[in-house]
Amino acid sequence: MPQKIHSKSPYAREAAELLGRMIRTARLERNMTAGELAERAGVSRPLLNRAEKGDMGVALGTMFELASILGIPLFEPDPEKLTMRLDAERRAGALLRKRAYVTSQKHVDDDF
Template identity: 45%
Template sequence: MLGKLIRVGRTQRGLTAQDLADRAGISRTTLSSIEKGAPGPEIGIVFEVASIVGIRLFDYDERMVQMHNARLDEKLTLLPRSVRNAVKEVDDDF
């Protein structure tokens, strides 16, 4: 769906595929993959292309964002600061 939105945004802006690819700093083939919805392109590149054609990725209400952020802060205070792999005790009893 995002690929289709990007293609629509590109055509509405009057950009050729090559123009958009050049502007995003990617190849025409990569842009084609993005527009087809292929899983290969990196998400950052897809977001960059979407931004160039004017697609809003995160439509939010400021109050909801603040509330969600507060909940995440609460969860983070309950979790350990770091995660380490458990050290296996060596069984050297022959």
Template identity: 50%
Template sequence: MAKTMRPYSRYGREATVLLGQLIRLARISRKLTHEELAERAGVSRGLVHRIEKGDPGCAIGAVFEVAAIVGVRLFDADQSTLATGIAANTAMLTLLPRAIRTSDKPVKDDF
């Protein structure tokens, strides 16, 4: 079965390329090989290579783990700031409905 390519926005493509370049620069500055980084992250060497090339099809968890290992800061936040943001968003999401449903009934808005 042929794999179809998902279209990505220009912003999405450029953001993944930029993140990949930042990861590669950090890996090289730390003098890590693809193999060493892959072993530390628990992923394949090929996946590390794809992440560095900016492949948007890579699993986000793997990308974030590789970035964390080489010291690329995501969201420009430290651990406590991330935890505070997660707690605030969790509280906000608790107040919102779990699902959004469209109404099948026509709206009577002719006053």
């Protein structure tokens, strides 16, 4: 069965490209070869090349791992602040409902 192709928004594509370029720049600044970074991250060199180009098909976890290895801060530069922010989001999430419901468009006949 052919896969559905979902178009990505320009913002998402640009964000992925930016992260890929940041990964490549940080790797080169640290004088790491693509092979060294790929081995350290546990990915293939072709996958690393795709990540550095901002390919939207690369798993988000892989992108985050590459950024983490290279010391690229994504949300908070301080790991303690990241942990505190994550805890705050978890507490806020605990107060939200567990799922969203689609409201029924049916007309209820309640005339008895």
